[in-house]
Amino acid sequence: MASSDIQVKELEKRASGQAFELILSPRSKESVPEFPLSPPKKKDLSLEEIQKAIEENNNFSKMAEEKLTHKMEANKENREAQMAAKLERLREKDKHIEEVRKNKESKDPADETEAD
Numbered sequence: 001m002a003s004s005d006i007q008v009k010e011l012e013k014r015a016s017g018q019a020f021e022l023i024l025s026p027r028s029k030e031s032v033p034e035f036p037l038s039p040p041k042k043k044d045l046s047l048e049e050i051q052k053a054i055e056e057n058n059n060f061s062k063m064a065e066e067k068l069t070h071k072m073e074a075n076k077e078n079r080e081a082q083m084a085a086k087l088e089r090l091r092e093k094d095k096h097i098e099e100v101r102k103n104k105e106s107k108d109p110a111d112e113t114e115a116d
Helices: 047-113
Strands: 006-014 019-026
Touching: none
Parallel strands: none
Antiparallel strands: 006 019
16 A cells, blocks of 8 residues: 555544544555456366375275274283283282281281280
């Protein structure tokens, strides 16, 4: 926009400052850019290009499926290993508890006879 397109009109002065009115002149026909009325036409695809695109899509789908399957198998193996480790720890705990009980039972009658 050129400076000739703008007019500045000073309004009344106030204690808080000044007020201005900007008057913009209407745009001229020359300055309006031309836009195409219809969108650009898409290029027609050949049968070979379509077949290549389908093949690429199929390859991508196969690769994605293989990766997902592999990831799911790895997660399953990790989960099973964690469960096995937890079960082993529980067995060890149960074994320890049973040993403590046996030791306590074997010591209790002896303690009672010694106390008499």
